[in-house]
Amino acid sequence: MLTIGVLASGRGSNFQSIINSIDSGALRAEVAVLITDNPDAYAIERAKKHGIEAIILKPKDFADRDAYYLRIAGELKKRGVELVVLAGFMRVVGKPLIKEFQNRIMNIHPALLPSFPGLHGQKQAVDYGVKLSGCTVHFVDEDVDTGPVIIQAEVPVYDDDTEDSLSERILKQEHIIFPYAIRLFSEGRISVEGRKVILKTKSS
Ligand code: GAR
Numbered sequence: 001m002l003t004i005g006v007l008a009s010g011r012g013s014n015f016q017s018i019i020n021s022i023d024s025g026a027l028r029a030e031v032a033v034l035i036t037d038n039p040d041a042y043a044i045e046r047a048k049k050h051g052i053e054a055i056i057l058k059p060k061d062f063a064d065r066d067a068y069y070l071r072i073a074g075e076l077k078k079r080g081v082e083l084v085v086l087a088g089f090m091r092v093v094g095k096p097l098i099k100e101f102q103n104r105i106m107n108i109h110p111a112l113l114p115s116f117p118g119l120h121g122q123k124q125a126v127d128y129g130v131k132l133s134g135c136t137v138h139f140v141d142e143d144v145d146t147g148p149v150i151i152q153a154e155v156p157v158y159d160d161d162t163e164d165s166l167s168e169r170i171l172k173q174e175h176i177i178f179p180y181a182i183r184l185f186s187e188g189r190i191s192v193e194g195r196k197v198i199l200k201t202k203s204s
Pocket of ligand 1 (some may be wrong): 008009010011012013014015087088089090108109110112118120151171174
C-alpha cells in the first residue's frame with residue numbers, strides 16, 4: 001500500500017477528495033501525515049476527522065528556506081512517505097525536499113499548464129479570454145509549475161465567467177484527476193522519460 005504525505009495551506013478540498021478515494025477503496029493508499037504552513041488551514045480539521053496526524057510548520061520559525069524544507073523532508077521520511085502530494089500548498093517547494101523526493105512530488109494546478117502558472121490560474125484564464133481552461137497534475141521540479149505533466153482535464157470558459165465560477169467548475173475536475181493520478185502512481189503505471197510522463201495501461 002502506498003504511503004502518502006500531504007502538504008496543504010488552506011481549505012483542503014483536494015486533500016478531502018484523496019481521503020474519500022481511499023475510503024471508497026478506489027485508491028489503495030494511506031495518508032501518513034498532513035503538513036501545513038498555516039495554523040488556520042481547514043485541512044487540519046479534515047485530518048483530525050479522519051485520524052490523520054497533522055503537523056504545523058511555519059517558515060518564519062526556521063533560519064531559511066533550506067532549513068524549512070529539510071525539516072519537512074525529514075518529517076516525511078520518518079513516516080515512510082513514498083509520494084508527496086501538494087494539495088493547495090501555496091509555496092514554491094525548496095530544493096532539499098525536491099532532491100529527496102525526485103519525481104515523487106505531485107502538484108495540482110488550476111489551469112492547463114504551461115498556460116497560467118503561479119497564483120490565481122483561474123483569474124489569469126478569465127482575464128486572458130481563453131475559451132478552454134482546466135487543471136493539471138504534474139511532478140514538481142525546481143521552478144514554478146514547470147515539472148512533467150501527468151494528467152490534465154479541460155473545462156469550457158464562458159463569456160460571463162468570473163474567477164469564482166470558473167474555479168468551481170475546475171475544482172470538480174481537480175477532485176477527479178488528482179486521486180486518479182495518485183492511483184496510477186500507486187499501481188506503478190507512471191514512468192518519466194525526460195519531460196514526458198508515460199502512463200502505462202493495465203495490460204502493458
Ligand atoms: C486548488 O484549486 C488548487 O488547484 C490550487 O489551490 C486550490 C486549493 O484548494 N492550487 C494552486 O493554485 C497551486 N498553485 P483546496 O485547498 O480546496 O484543495
